[in-house]
Amino acid sequence: MTSESKYCRNCGAQVTNKYCENCGQRTSVYKVSFKETINDFIDAAFSLNAPLFITLKQLVVNPGIVLREYLEGKRKKYYKPVAFFILTTVAYLVIRSAIGFDPFTDTVVQVENTQNNQLLTKARDFMLFNINKLLFIFVFTLALFSKLFFSKRYTLAEYLAISFYLTGIYTLFTTLNLFLVVWVSKEMQLLGIFVMLVYFIYAMTSFIKTNKIVIIIKSLIVFFPISPM
Ligand SMILES: [Zn+2]
Known part of the structure; x- marks a missing residue:
């Protein structure tokens, strides 16, 4: 299968990149595996780049930045x-x-x-x-x-x-x-x-x-x- 003929497993749109241009899902998604579930959990709960961690830290350290950035459109960065x-x-x-x-x-x-x-x-x-x-x-x-x-x-x-x-x-x-x-x-x-x-x-x-x-x-x-x- 060449990259041009790939379809997004979430929304069905044709995809050529690492992420679907239509819905944002990873294109390399196959059967749900333990590894993926555990990685997703670690990402969501403990990763320093996870929205929850950033939001929590920033709300304590500099709440003004979270509030302004969230209202100005940085929705994905924050929980x-x-x-x-x-x-x-x-x-x-x-x-x-x-x-x-x-x-x-x-x-x-x-x-x-x-x-x-x-x-x-x-x-x-x-x-x-x-x-x-x-x-x-x-x-x-x-x-x-x-x-x-x-x-x-x-x-x-x-x-x-x-x-x-x-x-x-x-x-x-x-x-x-x-x-x-x-x-x-x-x-x-x-x-x-x-x-x-x-x-x-x-x-x-x-x-x-x-x-x-x-x-x-x-x-x-x-x-x-x-x-x-
Ligand atoms: Zn998609």
Whole structure:
């Protein structure tokens, strides 16, 4: 078989190069093998060039670059915002249940047998059972507030993508913080909120390169109404 007569195994388009010009799949694809599956897994999970690793590293080191480049069109380089958010949420839920931590127990125990307590318990149960939905509400609220207060040149949809990234990092901090909360003290939950606030200010000042003081004040305004989450 000469290279001119090859067809893409994914979309059927005629291919002449290493990758299909129509869909981007490798042209040298044959039967699924263990080697290919293992290589794909290693590529996706551990490779320094994998979108997940680059996205994670850059969101911590220089969030502004990820946010600007993603919005400007570098979609393939980075792990998708919603996928990133889902991955970190799953990691949080898995680790939380693995170490058997209930984030709301401690605050409720002290006000036993009062009317307030019943309300708190109900609120707590609601939050525990709806944590995924609440995180989604958090993401949308963050996007809406960002659109209202920060640069108007970005659309609500763009702020939504940013919110998914930033909430993903928030969830990751919260996941790591679980270990401190369990092994050191419950008060460490406040540390989680504080770290997120600092990160949010850091991310927004690195994303929007105008007056730093203005961005810091706006970050505080946007963050505080939604921080009790
Ligand atoms: Zn193709």
